[in-house]
Amino acid sequence: MVKLAANLTMMFNEHGFLDRFAAAADAGFTAVEFLFPYDHPVDQIAERLDRNNLQLALFNLPPGDWSAGERGMAAVPAQRSAFPGSVALAIEYASILKPARLHLMSGHGRRDDPEAVAAYRDNIALACAASAPLGIDIVIEPINNRDMPGYFLNNFDWAAALIEQLGHPNLKLQYDIYHRQILHGDVLTSLAALLPIIGHVQIAAVPHRHEPGSGELDDIGILQNLDALGYTGFVGLEYRPMGDTVAGLVWRDRLTSMENQ
Numbered sequence: 035m036v037k038l039a040a041n042l043t044m045m046f047n048e049h050g051f052l053d054r055f056a057a058a059a060d061a062g063f064t065a066v067e068f069l070f071p072y073d074h075p076v077d078q079i080a081e082r083l084d085r086n087n088l089q090l091a092l093f094n095l096p097p098g099d100w101s102a103g104e105r106g107m108a109a110v111p112a113q114r115s116a117f118p119g120s121v122a123l124a125i126e127y128a129s130i131l132k133p134a135r136l137h138l139m140s141g142h143g144r145r146d147d148p149e150a151v152a153a154y155r156d157n158i159a160l161a162c163a164a165s166a167p168l169g170i171d172i173v174i175e176p177i178n179n180r181d182m183p184g185y186f187l188n189n190f191d192w193a194a195a196l197i198e199q200l201g202h203p204n205l206k207l208q209y210d211i212y213h214r215q216i217l218h219g220d221v222l223t224s225l226a227a228l229l230p231i232i233g234h235v236q237i238a239a240v241p242h243r244h245e246p247g248s249g250e251l252d253d254i255g256i257l258q259n260l261d262a263l264g265y266t267g268f269v270g271l272e273y274r275p276m277g278d279t280v281a282g283l284v285w286r287d288r289l290t291s292m293e294n295q
């Protein structure tokens with residue numbers, strides 16, 4: 035049975051951020067994830083997790099100035115001096131919130147730029163070293179160019195080769211099925227091949243990023259396949275509900291009834 039984590043940045047937007055924890059628990063979730071906690075005092079988030087008996091699957095390191103279009107700092111040479119401070123902030127939150135994984139975003143850049151690649155490798159090493167004592171994995175996620183034009187990490191094979199080359203024991207792949215399908219397709223075969231390095235999975239229907247099962251792939255079949263492969267991590271539900279979040283959860287009932295067959 036796959037372990038689902040509601041993504042509180044995208045789901046339950048009927049409520050303010052801190053109230054989404056109770057809404058997710060009321061809807062039957064036992065785990066959540068979100069993109070960025072940094073606008074809220076860490077103790078308030080910890081209290082909501084605790085009060086609602088929720089595990090935290092994942093959140094992201096600070097992305098730079100999101101409203102100015104920045105989407106991470108790790109592969110951005112001009113951000114080298116700011117990067118250690120961003121890791122320190124993430125570790126401050128993580129030491130209290132205790133997520134299973136932290137997602138490190140690359141930012142914009144080109145993989146044929148040696149300075150960007152060098153910054154990325156060095157910054158990954160720094161983030162892995164800082165999170166290892168907490169028992170937390172760093173995950174890196176290839177993101178498609180349609181949603182994030184110019185994003186540095188936009189290739190699954192390149193990401194997998196880098197993870198192998200760097201050899202950090204706590205560096206893993208964030209496999210987002212939505213991005214995978216848009217970038218390369220071949221979801222089932224690549225899930226099986228990459229399973230040993232996958233630290234976190236996310237899902238949304240392609241192409242509109244709505245509820246699983248509402249797009250071009252058999253998302254429920256893919257989740258069953260992932261389970262059969264022996265994946266034991268979380269699956270983050272990183273989708274934008276078409277309407278009311280709870281009403282849209284009928285797809286989850288279909289998954290559960292198939293799992294119980």
Ligand SMILES: O=C(O)C(=O)[C@@H](O)CO
Pocket residue numbers: 069094137139175177210213236272
């Ligand atoms: O966009 C995604 O996919 C993510 O997982 C985010 O963490 C980054 O926007």
Ligand SMILES: [Mg+2]
Pocket residue numbers: 175210236272
């Ligand atoms: Mg994702």
